[in-house]
Amino acid sequence: MNAPSTTPxxxxxxxxxxxSSCLLGEEVRWNGxxxxxxxxxxxxxxxxxxxxxxxxxxxGMGVPRPSIRLEGQGGEIRLVDPxxxxxxxxxxxRFVRSRSAMVDEHGxxxxxLKKDSPTxxxxxxxxxxxxxxxxxxxxxxxxxxxxxxxxxxxEDEGRLNDPGLRENFIERVFAYRRLEDVFAGRWSxxxxxxxxxxxxxxxxxxxxxxxxxxxRLVADGKRLPRAAFAAQYKEVFMENLRHTATxxxxxxxxxxxxxxxxxxxxxxxxxxxSGLIDDYRRGLVPLIVPITLIRHLARRHGxxxxxxxxxxxxxxxxxxxxxxx
Numbered sequence: 001m002n003a004p005s006t007t008p009x010x011x012x013x014x015x016x017x018x019x020s021s022c023l024l025g026e027e028v029r030w031n032g033x034x035x036x037x038x039x040x041x042x043x044x045x046x047x048x049x050x051x052x053x054x055x056x057x058x059x060g061m062g063v064p065r066p067s068i069r070l071e072g073q074g075g076e077i078r079l080v081d082p083x084x085x086x087x088x089x090x091x092x093x094r095f096v097r098s099r100s101a102m103v104d105e106h107g108x109x110x111x112x113l114k115k116d117s118p119t120x121x122x123x124x125x126x127x128x129x130x131x132x133x134x135x136x137x138x139x140x141x142x143x144x145x146x147x148x149x150x151x152x153x154x155e156d157e158g159r160l161n162d163p164g165l166r167e168n169f170i171e172r173v174f175a176y177r178r179l180e181d182v183f184a185g186r187w188s189x190x191x192x193x194x195x196x197x198x199x200x201x202x203x204x205x206x207x208x209x210x211x212x213x214x215x216r217l218v219a220d221g222k223r224l225p226r227a228a229f230a231a232q233y234k235e236v237f238m239e240n241l242r243h244t245a246t247x248x249x250x251x252x253x254x255x256x257x258x259x260x261x262x263x264x265x266x267x268x269x270x271x272x273x274s275g276l277i278d279d280y281r282r283g284l285v286p287l288i289v290p291i292t293l294i295r296h297l298a299r300r301h302g303x304x305x306x307x308x309x310x311x312x313x314x315x316x317x318x319x320x321x322x323x324x325x
Contacts, residue, residue, distance in 0.1 A: 014049040015177050016106050018145075020114040021052040023157050028054045032064040037157050040112065044170070047316050051106045055119040055141040059088070059095050070118045070137045072129040079118055079140055082128075089140075092119065096144035103149050109180070110173035113142050115158035122146075122156040151238035152176065163324035168244045174315050175202070175241055183230050189221055192233070201311035203240055205253045210240035251281045257294050257306055264301045273297070288322040 021028045025036035040050075057063060066083045079088045102108065113120040117139050125137035138146070146154055153172035160166045182195045196218050203211045214236050221229045254277045261270055276290040291312060298306035306312065315321060 013107075015047065015173065016049045016051055016108050017044075017173060018102060018106070018108045018111040019050045019052055020112065020117070020120045020157075021054040021057070022114055023112060024050060024052055026052065026054070028057045028063055030056070030063075030065050030067050035114065035157075037160075039160070039166075040157070043319060046318070048173075051102060051108060053099065053102065053141075055092065055095060055099065058099065059091055061088075068118055070125060070127045070139075072127050077127060077137060077140075092140050096141050099141070100144040100148050103145070103152060107180075108152070109177040110153035110155075110169070111145055112160070113139070113154065113156045115156035117142075120156075122154055122159075151235060153238075163321070164244055167321040167324075168241075170319065170321060171202070171314050172238065172241050175199075175310075176238065178310070179234055179237055183234070187230075192221065193218060198308050198310050199237075201253050201257065201309045202314055203237070204256075205245040205249045205311065206240045206243040210236055210243075214240065247281060247283075250287060251277060253311065254280070254290050254294065257309075257311075260303045260305050261297055261301070264303060265297060269297070286323050288320075291322065 019040065022034045023037045023040055025034050025041065027034050029035070056065065056068070061068070066081045068079060068081050068088060071078045071080050071082075079092050080086065081088065103111075113122050115121055116125055118125060118137070119139045119141045121137070121139040122142045123138060124135040125139055126133040126135060127137040142154065145152065153169055153176055155165070155169045160169060178195070178199075182191060196214065203214060214233065217229070217233055217236065221233075224232070255274075258270070258273045258277060261273065265273075273290065273293055276285065276293055279285045280287055280290050294306065295312045297303070298312070
């Protein structure tokens, strides 16, 4: 039986991601240089549109410019130019109040920021004070983004060098877009139930407590005011996906998916699927190997319970995010 192939559920309009300009190769760093990231530009850039931002340049600091840093002063974090004794904190506060709205203005589904930056660093930014600097700060622009959009996928480019964190971030970006799309306009509870059903395997590969909480929320959804239901569903959905999937959780999901073939394929094929799942569990093959076979069998035999599962195609295969061991 022929069945439609599973594909990432993208929309006709592009997925947009905010990004620190220097990561795209723009020469806007304090020393006039850049830190172009080839994966972002050459690979991910084929599937998304970037909306660049450089808070320091847009604030008028110029290129090149004196180095700035975060300083702890009287229990507050200040953004200062120590060489020229300039405090940029008030100006940056005004900037971030207006510029952080770019998420809504451009319909962004995520943000990639320059690590260690006193404006853009998402975590572990140096804070200077008495004694040795501590890695406890967050860039002022990054903090404004996180405060205003707590469930927007935000990551720094350094952490994206880790294959697992990269996969998790990009899965969240595409999921955030699907989530925003399904709740756009005059949505219906039926549409949300269908959406939740498609996302079940992906969600179950993360935190089980939050996965069950989402299920209860969907079951009781009509008892809540529409706005409250939408807000709660989005919050729990994105919080669940914030958790990085483990080998154990992926193995459980793969075994659940394989159960759909119990009555549609022969014993040898079922054994092949089971063997590949175990090979993945043992670290002998990457995740993409058992998923490819499961996806093929689902298409070939028209297994409706799997064909529409986002888990099998959460992002474009060209990104090769599930090909690491």
